[in-house]
Amino acid sequence: MNGQGGQPGNRPGRDDSPDRLYTLTGGRSRSAPDNPFDLVTLVVAECDPVPGMQSEHAAILRLAERPTAVVEVAAVLRLPVGITKVLLADLLAAGRVSARHPRRTAVTDPDILEQVLVGLRNL
Template sequence: MSPDDAAGPLVRPYFLTGGRSRPARGDLELITLVVAVTDRVREAVSPEHARIVRLCTRPCSVAEVSALMNLPLMVVKVMLSDLIDRGYLIHRPPPPATAAPNRELLQAVLDGIRRL
């Protein structure tokens, strides 16, 4: 590990979000998929925002983006929300869980856990 790695991130997370602690969008969950509509940034954005656009050239979940960026989840949600509002990303929220899980499936999962 180099001294630079040990020092931690050079930019504080609150700086990346402009001091905001909540995203403007309330529909970004851990499993929400985001994908870039372009691979080029048309205007001045932070290097972190540009990196997210590049990461999302293939669909990524919000959790994946957070892990790949090595940033806290809420910071990534704020940044993703900004990029969606600016037209760089589109997202697909997970479908609502309306049906009860299948009893047989739950039993099979339970049996598998017991075998561990």
């Protein structure tokens, strides 16, 4: 057991071999500063996987047939979010995915805000 109460080896990305992660990203541990991806960015595949493509890239394209959040892609692939962002940046640069942020709607109705506050207090 680890200190988190889970089984050892069940932590996505943290128990992966550093060599494997290094290989996946070509040695890059962070994507470029202008990378448009954050945890809630929605990724959409612009094409199907092609033969010979890196397996993680192909998996991302299959996952992103419908808009999928970056954090969900990372969780399904069991990779750290930073590594996932590097892979997504590669696909974006190649025109294989597009990225968009979910629409934000401001909640200004006081009744809804009150219900949210009550719900949070009940947690």
